[in-house]
Amino acid sequence: MLRTDTLQITPEILSLIARIDEFKGAWRALGTLAPERLSALRRVATIESIGSSTRIEGSRLTDREVERLLSNLAIQSFGTRDEQEVAGYAELMELVFSSWQDIPFNENHIKQFHQILLRHSEKDVRHRGQYKTHSNSVAAFDENGSQIGIVFETTAPFDTPRRMTELVLWVNNEQAKGHLHPLLIIALFGVVFLEIHPFQDGNGRLSRVLTTLLLIQSGYAYVPYSSLESVIEMNKEAYYLALRQTQGTLSKDAPDWQPWLVFFLRSLAEQVRRLEKKVEREKIVLAALSELSLQIVEFAREHGRVTMMEAIRLTGASRNTLKQHLRALTERQHLEQHGSGRGVWYRLK
Incomplete structure (x- = not known):
């Protein structure tokens, strides 16, 4: 199980959580924008999220190319691996946004998510929806989609089922107990999930979709209207560094959660700031x-x-x-x- 007794709640962490929760509470009022404006905000955020999340993993499609692809999703014919990955990510995000209330957080649904994510990926047919059977690692990519190095060696295939069962059980138990703040639970889940790297491929993209699901289920209803993935892409080096710094300590007696926790909460705060700016612009546009x-x-x-x-x-x-x-x-x-x-x-x- 996760060692959370070494979790340090610093003034910055408290301040970031308060900032995010303040916006969460205010969203009910901000969310009264006209439905067509909310729909437009969500569409732009969705395009940004899909583009950014797939580019973090090496895709080269621009947001403009992602938008064109989404307008032709019904064709179900995708010529490149980048297009296949975008199509799967788009379908999975739509499922989360439309059905989050009906999706229990369990291993079966995580595997189903992986199946959908890689539905169009021809090279992933044999392993989609199944935990890995071969060793894998966390790789970093540059802006051209080229691999620039290995960030972290991950859990062995033999240990993966046990560790995933423990991780999902921990999330559900902590949510039920209510002792840890939901944002802390979600942050710790994300970094441990990526340390396990339970599937042969698609783990980074899946971790961000699962983070979105957990945020929405925890009451952060504004999430579909501002792209967290875009924030992470803009800070990709810091993202990999925070992962490496925390994941390198997870097997020790005193895990250092701080690097990842601070990065994650700062990213959520930036997501909020961007959405506040968009909403303010909406009000100005309406009035002027x-x-x-x-x-x-x-x-x-x-x-x-x-x-x-x-x-x-x-x-x-x-x-x-x-x-x-x-x-x-x-x-x-x-x-x-x-x-x-x-x-x-x-x-x-």
């Missing part, structure tokens, strides 16, 4: 923008970007009129301009 400008901003939010031709098709307005609106939106810092001439496009600031 004309209907035409509002249409442009909503399109950019839902699709990640907007071009002049898209704005013309969307609104029916003339190019000169739209130039004025796009210039004003850029000057007010609702949008930021990329490119120039006919190749110009805009995205949310």
Whole structure:
């Protein structure tokens, strides 16, 4: 079982938990945004989460390419491994968001999640949904998707079933007892799950989906509207360092949870900060923008970007009129301009 007697609750950890829980409590009021705006926020966050989580593991697809792929998921035909991984991740996230209330946290469902995650991955047919039978390790990848090193050697296949049973039992027992704060339980689960690395492949992506599930089930209802995976991708070196520092102590008598716990809680706090900024922008947009400008901003939010031709098709307005609106939106810092001439496009600031 997990050794939590060495868990140190520092002032920073207390402050981060208080900050996150304050936003959790305020989300009921913030969550009264119009349904279509909430839907747009969730769509953007979902695209960011899928793109970031798969890129952390070596994928090269951009968010724009992920968005295009998601619009064609019904085709069920994916030419590259990157596309196969994105499709599986998208389907699993949708399941979590739509059915989290009906998903008990147990090993059977963790294995089912793995099955869905790798459903489209041709090279993973033999081992998806099953604990590993060969040794594996945690690898780090650079921005080009190339492996740059081994972060950690993981639990042996022989010991994996026992350790997973113990880990899942620990989570459920701690949740029932209520002695540890839910965020601490979720943080410790994540780092130990990755130390075990129970499946042959897909462990990093699965750990982030399971973290999302546990957060939502613990009452953090805002999670689908802001991408935690995107925060982690932006701090990938610190992510690997925190994993290595904590995981290297887990077999000792006094595990050092601090590096991972601080990284995890700081990432959650940054997720909250980003969502607060988005919600504030929503309120400003609602109060200050004309209907035409509002249409442009909503399109950019839902699709990640907007071009002049898209704005013309969307609104029916003339190019000169739209130039004025796009210039004003850029000057007010609702949008930021990329490119120039006919190749110009805009995205949310």
